[in-house]
Amino acid sequence: MQQLKDYLFANTANYQGHVDERFLDLARQFSRMQDARTDLGGAALVVYFQGRKVVDIWTGKKSETESWQADTLSVCYSTGKGVLSTLAHILVSEGFLDYNIPVAQYWPEFAQQGKDKITLRHMLSHQSGLYDIRNQIADASEMADWQHMLDVIAKAKPRFEIATDAAYQPLTFGWQVGGVLEKATGQSLTALMQQYLLQPLALKDAYLGVPQDQLPQIARLLPKKQREDSIASASSAHHKKTTQQKARKASPLDKLLELSGQNPQDFQDAMIPKGMKNFSFFSDEGLQAIIPAANGVFSANSLARIYAMLANGGEWQGQQLIRPEIFKQLSQIQYTRRDRIMPLPMHWRLGYHRILTLGKSSSGFGHMGFNGSGAWCDPERGLSFAYTHNFATTSITGDYRLWGLTQETLRCADQVLAGHKGWF
Numbered sequence: 001m002q003q004l005k006d007y008l009f010a011n012t013a014n015y016q017g018h019v020d021e022r023f024l025d026l027a028r029q030f031s032r033m034q035d036a037r038t039d040l041g042g043a044a045l046v047v048y049f050q051g052r053k054v055v056d057i058w059t060g061k062k063s064e065t066e067s068w069q070a071d072t073l074s075v076c077y078s079t080g081k082g083v084l085s086t087l088a089h090i091l092v093s094e095g096f097l098d099y100n101i102p103v104a105q106y107w108p109e110f111a112q113q114g115k116d117k118i119t120l121r122h123m124l125s126h127q128s129g130l131y132d133i134r135n136q137i138a139d140a141s142e143m144a145d146w147q148h149m150l151d152v153i154a155k156a157k158p159r160f161e162i163a164t165d166a167a168y169q170p171l172t173f174g175w176q177v178g179g180v181l182e183k184a185t186g187q188s189l190t191a192l193m194q195q196y197l198l199q200p201l202a203l204k205d206a207y208l209g210v211p212q213d214q215l216p217q218i219a220r221l222l223p224k225k226q227r228e229d230s231i232a233s234a235s236s237a238h239h240k241k242t243t244q245q246k247a248r249k250a251s252p253l254d255k256l257l258e259l260s261g262q263n264p265q266d267f268q269d270a271m272i273p274k275g276m277k278n279f280s281f282f283s284d285e286g287l288q289a290i291i292p293a294a295n296g297v298f299s300a301n302s303l304a305r306i307y308a309m310l311a312n313g314g315e316w317q318g319q320q321l322i323r324p325e326i327f328k329q330l331s332q333i334q335y336t337r338r339d340r341i342m343p344l345p346m347h348w349r350l351g352y353h354r355i356l357t358l359g360k361s362s363s364g365f366g367h368m369g370f371n372g373s374g375a376w377c378d379p380e381r382g383l384s385f386a387y388t389h390n391f392a393t394t395s396i397t398g399d400y401r402l403w404g405l406t407q408e409t410l411r412c413a414d415q416v417l418a419g420h421k422g423w424f
Contacts, residue, residue, distance in 0.1 A: 381414075
């Protein structure tokens with residue numbers, strides 16, 4: 001109820017930046033959704049429409065003492081999967097590798113444990129069977145060692161036969177795809193990002209592994225208010241007492257997953273490495289590590305421009321980064337059923353999923369992050385979108401703000417293109 005009141009009575013102009021008047025309703029929506037919590041963090045929203053930036057706004061706090069700025073960087077979790085996938089498609093366009101050639105041809109060590117037929121297509125569409133992280137490493141801190149994790153993936157055994165099922169790969173996706181890109185080109189992932197994605201798009205604020213000198217630019221999680229800490233402490237104490245008194249019962253989510261045919265163990269094995277208490281994506285070590293599936297750090301501007309290139313069929317300012325025949329493949333749906341991990345059918349493309357909205361339909365694609373960040377494109381509308389923040393929201397299906405802002409972005413574009421917004 002309080003969230004509804006906060007939304008209804010919010011300041012609709014609590015933001016800085018530029019807005020095209022055709023997208024003013026979107027800016028007001030952004031302000032409504034952030035206004036009541038700007039002392040708990042900050043957020044940014046950037047939209048391109050028909051090749052032009054039409055929204056570039058931000059609000060709130062980067063830290064306890066700093067305000068959010070246009071170039072503020074933030075941890076975007078799985079939103080980085082879409083960036084890594086885009087790099088992969090560029091390298092396929094450049095002829096370094098092919099979607100359908102077994103990865104072992106580029107990376108011989110990967111052929112272990114019956115993985116000799118897995119291709120880049122299987123990896124990008126989450127059909128390789130390599131979603132398990134929990135049983136592959138003894139401690140989450142191991143994830144900070146890039147070469148070690150490539151060895152782990154090379155030795156891993158798939159949990160199902162390739163292409164017979166799909167399971168979202170929350171963490172292992174980055175080592176699979178990033179590993180084969182390095183092996184196929186003979187270059188580091190950082191160098192590939194710089195040469196083939198960031199330089200052509202003139203981007204300076206997108207990282208899979210943040211350099212030391214850029215750490216101050218990153219928005220960190222703000223400490224919770226004292227009242228919230230007290231509530232959390234009381235809740236935690238009650239929980240501990242309860243669990244000491246009796247064995248843990250299955251949660252409603254566990255039961256729902258089981259009724260739906262999903263196995264809660266699959267979710268845990270994919271999402272939760274052992275020893276996660278020893279590792280933080282927001283620590284300096286976590287930010288500097290190369291964990292492409294989970295710790296991508298971007299500004300909203302950089303994400304929106306990457307997807308603006310995709311919204312334009314792989315072309316940007318006269319440069320054809322992705323060949324038309326490759327672009328046609330990357331945007332094709334590979335798997336329509338619900339996979340083993342995600343609670344919703346994601347309609348996996350090659351490294352992207354469908355756009356999640358509050359009803360508005362779109363044939364576009366993109367990727368969201370665990371904290372509710374997200375970026376996507378809609379080539380039919382000539383539209384791209386990026387939303388970043390540093391709030392503590394965590395959900396495998398994003399945050400309702402991401403869904404709501406996506407909905408309003410599509411509606412504003414349709415007002416221009418069709419003369420009416422519509423809800424569906």
